[in-house]
Amino acid sequence: ALLWNRPNLSPELIEELEETLILADCGVQTSSLIITRLKERYENERDVPSCDILKAVILEILQKAYAPLNTASFKPFVMMVLGVNGVGKTTTIAKMANRLTDQGRHVILIAGDTFRAAAIEQLQIWADSINVKLIKHQIGSDPSAVVFDGIQAARTRGTDCVIVDTAGRLHTKKNLVAELEKMKKVMGREIQGAPHETLLVLDATTGQNAIQQAREFHQKIGLTGIALTKLDGTAKGGIIISIANELSIPVKLIGIGEGIDDLRDFDPHLFVDALFE
């Protein structure tokens, strides 16, 4: 346990805090920013335990970026899910579709990963398990064509929510990022304002590269939110603090397991508490 329940800021405590923040993947710069703000506020709040001030400093950064996921703001609400390879996009989409279906909403899934081995089969199994329609083409087909088909289907069926799965791709691959831009254009042409949510999926075990992923995808595609997965492991996901601070992109959802129900709304308070557990 940290020495911080006493209201003082010894150098030992500062070093311990820095270690905790860096081990949580907050990164050198963001950890330093947080500690600087802690020191500034501590000057005016000497009788407040430093742990409370620290949590407040981090909460302030998260809350500036905070925004909930509101899928009722348009019909059909179109959500595009993207991110690097293996982070949990497909599984998170299944979880979201399940939640919406439980809420009585009509959902259509679009198999936008037409590249990876058995990607379509994987999503089909999930779709069948929750009784949701999946629009798909053959492996190797143009993902923009699947998007187009899926949106037509959503329109004719009066669907509430369309979720587009995409193939994992590194933000450094220009042609693959261009493919996402094309898919986004198709959505926007067919449905006003689509995609209404562009969700970046980040793996909580990722280090500082997550910030570069967010920067690149945000610049090229435009992100409205983040889903942070695999928080049921030991990684803390501190990279989202840097992302909130630098890019103001909010975390909206978290993944806490491999099951269909392992999805939660992002709660900044719980997140900050978990950083120091």
Place this chain on the structure above:
Amino acid sequence: NLSDKLQGILKRLRGQGKLTEKNIGEALKEVRIALLEADVNYKVVKGFIERISSKAVGEEVLKSLTPGQQVIKIVHQELIDLMGGHQSKIQMPPNPPLVIMMVGLQGSGKTTTAGKLASMFKKDGRRPMLVAADVQRPAARDQLKVLADSLGVDCFLDHSADRAERVCRDAFKIAEKNGMNPVIIDTAGRLHVDKELMDELVQIKKKILPHEVILVADAMTGQDAVTMAQEFDQKVGIDSIILTKMDGDARGGAALSIREVTGKPVKFIGTGEKLDLLEPFFPDRMASRILG
């Protein structure tokens, strides 16, 4: 960059008098930041800096016209030595078949890398068998089968099986009988803190006796690399590491952390999604990449 920063600091320090272990701290602070930003684990960085601080005030630095570059050279060499110094390969056992078991966290690249290893061994003139022992993830078996078919390599899968250990035992019997070599087992991704699933790996290992247990780790892994690798090594026992997604721009400090905490060598890196994108691991190239 780091080189320029160190050069600036060290020239100024020398201008103020002798370089000592005390004042070199400012230069080492920059090295520390560079390593942390590269995702090397906090505690691994601490130990690393302590180890190089005496070398950093050695003769070569004190006498050099470019002390900053000398410090980088020392850091670079220390990184190379830490990561094993030279390339390390998978050894063929005296009695075939070689049995390889892929383990690691969810989504790290095990299934794809299993396919890459099969591709490599096939090109080497061998007859590998891929074993679809992930009975959990939707379409995991299909995924491995698609990869195997694309290579013209045999794949053992049993859609009715619900236990990984059983699949491995059945596959091994067939491989032995038909002279297939190596046997490459793909397992389900799992958390190092999932007691039941970690135990499953221990049980499979007891029954199948793999020669090479490979920890497949994502190059973009952050501070958690140490905890994860330590748990896999202590609970299951690993022989080597493959670092995937090295075609991205992650600095890959996890490689140093994992090596440091397990003592096991990184043998290969994954540099893309296609099955021919597996390369041998070179410690000197990794050292340059980590330093940025």
